[in-house]
Amino acid sequence: MVDFARVQKELHECNRDFEVSGIKVMPKSDANLAHLLGTIPGPLGTPYEGGSFKIDINLPDGYPFEPPKMQFATKVWHPNISSQSGAICLDILKDQWSPALTLKTALLSVQALLSAPEPDDPQDAVVAQQYLRDYPTFMGTARYWTEAFAMTSSLGVEDKVLKLVEMGFPDALVRSTLASVDGDENMALEKLCSG
Template identity: 85%
Template sequence: MVDFARVQKELQECNRDFEVSGIKVIPTSEANLAHLLGTIPGPSATPYEGGTFNIDITLPHGYPFEPPKMQFATKVWHPNISSQSGAICLDILKDQWSPALTLKTALLSVQALLSAPQPDDPQDAVVAQQYLRDYQTFVSTARYWTESFAMVSSLGVEEKVQKLVEMGFPEASVRNALESVGGDENLALEKLCSC
């Protein structure tokens, strides 16, 4: 069974120094602490700089003795992250997990992975090949994806909220849906329609 007291403590730890680290974790709903949304900033001096990346986190029943299940909700171009599903290839999210690790250390490790791709152990073979064969094109593509999917202007968000509210959805639900899918209007609409 998930240790929810520990999860509460970890959420407080993550959010305490948000202004410094840029890392935040929030529950997707007040009723379910086993499904969370993590946010990490793109590391500086990388093609991901300036982006804000959302990571869907599901805690298995064995947490903290089993690793959290994490995948990017924000589309990202990286050899160790699936460009299709957002799946992450990272040892501490699999066999190198330890109960001494926390959600924050896991998110810091994911952020470090953005800085130091491992193309020899890829999650996305197409991206890994591009990284190895044509690094400049990889950097340009990763930067384009960051600008397209991870940099959402506040004006853009308000326009999306207005558009979805005009379709008849309550504003609070629209804002929650947009936040939970990293600002992707189409995914937010799917989520609103499935509720």
């Protein structure tokens, strides 16, 4: 059974120093502490800089003795992250996990992975090949994906609502969906399309 007291404590600690780390973790719904949404900022000096990346976190029954299951909800172009599913290739999310680690340390490790790709141990072979064979194109593609998927649009809320309503979604549904994803237009669209 998931240790929910520990999860509560971890959420509190993680969000307490949000101003410093930029890392945030929230329950996806009030009723379920085993399904969380993490947010990490793209590291400075990388093609991910300026992006805000959402990570879907599912805690297995054995947490903290089993690693959290994490995958990117934001599309990202990186050798160790699947461009299709968002799956992450990172040892501490598999066999190197320890109960001494926390959600925050796991998210910091994911953030560090964005800074230091390991193309020789890829999750996405296509991206890894591009990284190794055509680095400038890799950098351009990673930057483009960051701008397209990880940067909150500079549109105001009303502009976002109007844009989504013009796509045929009801106004009230658009507003509640935007609110549930912190105004992230791309995530709102994904939710509306999958709902």
